[in-house]
Amino acid sequence: MTESLTIRRPDDWHVHLRDDEMMRGVVPYTARQFARAIVMPNLSPPVTTTEAARVYRERIRAAVPAGVAFEPLMTAYLTDATDGADLARGKAEGVLTAAKLYPANATTNSAHGVTDIDKLSGVFAAMENSGLVLCVHGEVTASDVDVFDREAVFIDRHLTRIVQEFPGLKVVLEHITTSEGVAFVEGAGRNVAGTITPQHLHINRNAMFAGGMRPHAYCLPVAKREQHRLALRKAATSGSGRFFLGTDSAPHAKEAKESACGCAGIFNAPFALESYVQAFEEEGALGSFEQFASLAGPAFYGLPVNEDTVTLERVSVDVSETLDIGGTSVVPFHAGEKLSWRLSA
Numbered sequence: 001m002t003e004s005l006t007i008r009r010p011d012d013w014h015v016h017l018r019d020d021e022m023m024r025g026v027v028p029y030t031a032r033q034f035a036r037a038i039v040m041p042n043l044s045p046p047v048t049t050t051e052a053a054r055v056y057r058e059r060i061r062a063a064v065p066a067g068v069a070f071e072p073l074m075t076a077y078l079t080d081a082t083d084g085a086d087l088a089r090g091k092a093e094g095v096l097t098a099a100k101l102y103p104a105n106a107t108t109n110s111a112h113g114v115t116d117i118d119k120l121s122g123v124f125a126a127m128e129n130s131g132l133v134l135c136v137h138g139e140v141t142a143s144d145v146d147v148f149d150r151e152a153v154f155i156d157r158h159l160t161r162i163v164q165e166f167p168g169l170k171v172v173l174e175h176i177t178t179s180e181g182v183a184f185v186e187g188a189g190r191n192v193a194g195t196i197t198p199q200h201l202h203i204n205r206n207a208m209f210a211g212g213m214r215p216h217a218y219c220l221p222v223a224k225r226e227q228h229r230l231a232l233r234k235a236a237t238s239g240s241g242r243f244f245l246g247t248d249s250a251p252h253a254k255e256a257k258e259s260a261c262g263c264a265g266i267f268n269a270p271f272a273l274e275s276y277v278q279a280f281e282e283e284g285a286l287g288s289f290e291q292f293a294s295l296a297g298p299a300f301y302g303l304p305v306n307e308d309t310v311t312l313e314r315v316s317v318d319v320s321e322t323l324d325i326g327g328t329s330v331v332p333f334h335a336g337e338k339l340s341w342r343l344s345a
């Protein structure tokens with residue numbers, strides 16, 4: 001039995017670090033595991049310009065514990081009013097790594113998102129020319145589309161066309177949750193990739209209804225049927241360079257999730273690598289973990305791989321029921337469970 005696993009230090013290609021006290025509370029968890037992270041811009045108000053991203057980056061850097069090397073990679077939130085020239089400037093100045101497409105009202109703080117994707121052609125062209133990556137929350141929001149079908153319908157209605165019209169645009173279909181998402185990424189060219197979260201490797205939609213309503217298993221896109229979870233496990237462990245790690249760690253106060261209208265989001269940053277590696281071990285695929293966690297993402301983004309390494313050891317760890325994050329009680333993913341791996345200090 002493998003007792004320890006050493007790999008190049010991973011990056012997190014999708015994380016919510018929030019702002020203020022919550023940000024100062026969660027940044028150390030991400031910085032402890034990852035060298036870099038693609039930081040989501042869905043603050044309130046959202047980070048929509050290069051200048052706002054530059055200032056937010058400084059706030060994040062100030063929250064990184066002394067002696068820890070962690071680089072936030074910034075994204076701009078696309079709106080109906082986005083200026084493609086500003087994005088191109090942000091990329092050229094080394095401020096922006098990607099821009100994020102949230103269809104309006106798809107998820108937390110997305111009310112300012114894009115209402116008509118067809119009108120973004122000029123912005124996509126500017127991104128294609130400047131090499132700025134497009135990160136996509138791939139769900140339609142039309143109320144006549146079943147919530148479990150929203151990813152597949154988004155691919156059919158929008159993503160297929162975006163990828164055809166802008167073949168040089170690098171596109172990440174984020175937090176894929178369906179076999180349709182996997183098939184889309186596999187069938188697209190090398191400018192298209194997908195990220196996969198730990199929760200979508202571990203839970204299917206039954207987890208939200210196990211003996212009652214389980215708000216801590218609710219995130220968006222919502223977990224789907226078991227057949228989809230199995231397709232995601234196959235993709236993540238396949239060794240393909242087109243699927244890589246993106247936690248979508250999304251902290252919310254315990255009370256905001258345990259409410260009549262609970263927030264979407266799972267806070268997995270405290271044990272993200274441990275959670276992923278457990279899924280890889282269950283698939284007999286520890287040998288492809290480094291590709292997924294540390295190699296495929298940098299290759300897609302055109303960035304160097306990290307020089308240092310991390311070691312995971314086979315040690316049982318107890319995940320707390322709640323964590324105090326800057327004075328707010330937050331329930332982590334795997335709360336109250338035991339995980340069988342631990343990241344060495």
Ligand code: DOR
Nearest residue numbers: 107108219220250264265
């Ligand atoms: O579950 C989610 N939570 N999905 C998202 O897309 C946003 C995130 C959040 O910001 O809480």
Ligand code: ZN
Nearest residue numbers: 016040248250
């Ligand atoms: Zn997210």
